[in-house]
Amino acid sequence: MRIAALIASLTALLWFFSTPLLAADLTLRSGGVVVKKYSDTDLSSMPxxxxxxxxxxxxxxxQFTGVKLEELFTQANTPLPELITFIALNDYKVSIRQEDIKQxxxxxxxxxxxxxxxxxxxxPYWVIFPLSQYPEIDNTNYHSMMIWQLKEVRY
Structure with missing residues (x-):
């Protein structure tokens, strides 16, 4: 019994420490097809x-540093869609309109x-809006768009 508990504990520890590695890529997907996968290094090399x-x-x-959403699509040679869905590691989803991204x-x-x-x-990735620069978006509607633990961007 003790060996089974020890194995279960070690398995949980291995999963816990390997999860950051498994979650390292950000996937850009269109119509179910992977368009591009971005690593942390890829994102860091963009403007x-x-x-x-x-x-x-x-x-x-x-202070948050990353890549503008528009730039992510530019790098993939894809026009900015009218509506983009973002998916977190826990499968939480939120959609953001092009007009909010541009504004x-x-x-x-x-x-x-x-x-x-x-x-x-x-x-490893978090959608951030400049709330301090635009106090009019410091509300629950925009807070819900700031999805963290982002794993996928769909359009």
Whole structure:
């Protein structure tokens, strides 16, 4: 009995520490077909965008660095769709309209305060809107669009 419990504990530990590696890629999918997979390195090599903002889930001002959503589609040679669905590791989904993306320039952040975000820290990828720059979007509608632990972008 003790051996079975030990094996179960070790399996859980291995899964826990390997999950960040498994969640490292961000998938761009259209009509069920994978268009592109982006690694943290891929995103870091694209033109960077930074948003300094306060968020309801964190203390004080934080700096997020990543890539603008428009740039993600430019890099994939794909026009920005009218509606984009974002999916988290826990399968939470949210859709964002093109007009919100163009007006507020959210990013897919892969760094918070200069450090790579772990799954425990709402990473590895987090859609961030500049709430401090646009107080009119500091509401639950836009908060719900700031999906963290992002794994997939569909259109």
């Amino acid at each position: 960077k965008a930074t948003i300094d903002t306060e968020l309801p889930w964190l203390e004080g001002m934080n 507020y320039q959210p990013i897919i952040a892969n760094r918070k305060n200069g450090k790579r975000m772990s799954i425990r820290d709402k990473g």
